[in-house]
Amino acid sequence: MHIPDGFLDLRTAATAAALAVAGLAYALRDVKRSLPPRRVPLIGLAAAFVFAAQMLNFPVAAGTSGHLIGAALASVLLGPGAAVVAMTAVLVLQALMFADGGITALGANVLNMAVVAPAVAFGVFAALRRLLGRSLRATLLAAGFAAWCSIVAAAVACAAQLAASGIVDWGTVLPAMAGVHMVIGLGEAVITMLILAVVLRARPELLDEVGRVPGTAGVTAAYGLMASVALVAFVAPLASSRPDGLEYVAERFGFAGFATVAAEPPLADYSVAALASQSPWLSTAVAGGIGTLIAFGVAWLVARALTTAGQSAAPHR
Amino acid sequence: MAALRDRLLSPYQHGSSPVHRLPAALKFAAALACIVLIVLLPRGAWLAHGMIATGLATIALVAGSNLRQLAIRLLLLEPFVISVALLALLRPGGWPLFLSIMAKSTLCLAAMVLLTATTRFSDLLGVLWRARVPALLVTTLALMYRYLFVLVEEMERMRRARRSRTFTAGRGTVWRGSAQVAGQLFVRTSERAERVYLAMCARGWKS
Numbered sequence: 001m002h003i004p005d006g007f008l009d010l011r012t013a014a015t016a017a018a019l020a021v022a023g024l025a026y027a028l029r030d031v032k033r034s035l036p037p038r039r040v041p042l043i044g045l046a047a048a049f050v051f052a053a054q055m056l057n058f059p060v061a062a063g064t065s066g067h068l069i070g071a072a073l074a075s076v077l078l079g080p081g082a083a084v085v086a087m088t089a090v091l092v093l094q095a096l097m098f099a100d101g102g103i104t105a106l107g108a109n110v111l112n113m114a115v116v117a118p119a120v121a122f123g124v125f126a127a128l129r130r131l132l133g134r135s136l137r138a139t140l141l142a143a144g145f146a147a148w149c150s151i152v153a154a155a156v157a158c159a160a161q162l163a164a165s166g167i168v169d170w171g172t173v174l175p176a177m178a179g180v181h182m183v184i185g186l187g188e189a190v191i192t193m194l195i196l197a198v199v200l201r202a203r204p205e206l207l208d209e210v211g212r213v214p215g216t217a218g219v220t221a222a223y224g225l226m227a228s229v230a231l232v233a234f235v236a237p238l239a240s241s242r243p244d245g246l247e248y249v250a251e252r253f254g255f256a257g258f259a260t261v262a263a264e265p266p267l268a269d270y271s272v273a274a275l276a277s278q279s280p281w282l283s284t285a286v287a288g289g290i291g292t293l294i295a296f297g298v299a300w301l302v303a304r305a306l307t308t309a310g311q312s313a314a315p316h317r
Numbered sequence: 318m319a320a321l322r323d324r325l326l327s328p329y330q331h332g333s334s335p336v337h338r339l340p341a342a343l344k345f346a347a348a349l350a351c352i353v354l355i356v357l358l359p360r361g362a363w364l365a366h367g368m369i370a371t372g373l374a375t376i377a378l379v380a381g382s383n384l385r386q387l388a389i390r391l392l393l394l395e396p397f398v399i400s401v402a403l404l405a406l407l408r409p410g411g412w413p414l415f416l417s418i419m420a421k422s423t424l425c426l427a428a429m430v431l432l433t434a435t436t437r438f439s440d441l442l443g444v445l446w447r448a449r450v451p452a453l454l455v456t457t458l459a460l461m462y463r464y465l466f467v468l469v470e471e472m473e474r475m476r477r478a479r480r481s482r483t484f485t486a487g488r489g490t491v492w493r494g495s496a497q498v499a500g501q502l503f504v505r506t507s508e509r510a511e512r513v514y515l516a517m518c519a520r521g522w523k524s
Binding site for chain 1: 328348349352353355356357390394397398401402404405407414418421422424425426429430433438441451453454456457458459460461462463464465467468469471472488491492493495496497498499500501502503504506507509510511513514517
């Protein structure tokens with residue numbers, strides 16, 4: 001998902017960079033105010049940990065393998081502000097040292113993977129944990145689903161930036177990127193849950209320290225707002241600049257149908273076939289809804305498999 | 318695999334050429350200007366692209382870089398570029414767009430590869446520090462850079478230990494094994510962070 005140099009036009013790159021700086025500034029302020037100094041070095045080391053963990057291969061099929069991206073894991077283990085700072089450090093180092101992700105696209109990459117992804121992950125994680133309680137199973141389920149959401153949100157933001165730069169058509173790139181990353185996100189969810197289960201078995205108190213940060217509800221709202229603004233800033237203009245002209249849709253999807261099937265997912269295929277004649281936004285929403293349910297189901301199954309009933313994430317609570 | 322990882326982790330090529338001796342801030346600014354220029358060039362301005370490529374090649378020669386290593390690093394990064402550029406082919410008549418994007422991205426990558434081959438990362442951090450990037454972010458970057466190699470080595474040791482004690486390597490085993498390694502690595506990382514904090518305090522660090 002790293003956007004290289006030369007893909008974004010300057011207007012998009014500058015907008016994304018401004019949003020990324022705003023998000024990062026809020027996170028830095030949040031960390032300074034609420035993180036005990038004892039945990040400051042952990043941000044740097046956790047960034048190194050995320051970088052190292054990204055090197056671990058998880059074989060999928062036929063020689064391909066996936067790896068962790070880590071925004072959700074960092075968000076759960078460090079708290080949202082520290083996760084934003086750590087993921088930013090990972091991306092800056094990747095761009096400056098390994099030329100992985102462009103310099104002019106650094107703002108966009110930071111926005112997608114270091115602001116939107118951890119913010120979405122934290123919002124979903126905090127909300128689900130409030131709903132489901134704090135047992136180990138609920139914690140794992142919440143983390144897994146949050147990981148999936150963070151990947152899809154980052155992919156949508158990335159697609160919107162590419163479309164805003166005129167590289168690709170919004171109607172083509174959204175189903176393609178979102179569809180592929182709905183599948184990738186399942187891998188991220190499972191990996192995140194497996195790793196989190198190991199950490200929580202070994203050191204359950206690590207999660208407590210994050211939970212003890214004061215003002216969680218307000219902070220959750222702030223990060224949710226941050227992610228929404230970042231997403232809406234790019235998605236809204238694109239959506240509104242494409243009126244629901246049936247002719248436009250038919251013409252576009254005559255081509256887009258081919259592209260999305262080649263790119264991957266059965267859902268996109270289904271949505272194009274059945275619903276494109278009515279409204280592309282409806283079909284995309286339906287496909288997204290089905291994908292979300294599947295992701296939640298997978299997270300639930302894995303959480304069940306990893307735990308026995310009644311275990312608590314924090315035994316001494 | 319190990320060789321590939323080595324190459325990824327050490328982009329800096331030690332040397333004492335005039336390019337190496339230039340101040341890091343100057344090289345950083347020049348690379349940045351070069352990249353912005355490439356991005357701003359209109360699509361299909363092939364002459365200008367060629368001139369920039371020649372310029373970068375000249376700098377690489379003056380710096381006495383190991384051209385083979387530079388080329389390998391560039392090739393290792395190309396797949397990322399191609400995978401995104403392929404999206405452009407989804408448009409009708411996307412070929413010229415695809416080619417120009419590939420050219421631009423490759424040139425930008427070359428500029429960055431050249432910068433990191435001739436400049437230490439710690440010097441780049443110094444530039445960020447003097448440019449008044451927030452201290453917390455620079456501290457995080459410095460700590461990350463310092464412990465990156467330590468953690469990667471620790472991870473390799475854990476993986477080696479695990480591999481030498483596991484006989485079957487089914488897919489499920491590998492997933493659980495990798496997750497075990499990553500989870501334990503985080504536990505060790507947080508313990509190490511506590512020790513690092515105490516050491517930093519002992520040396521008079523204030524947040």
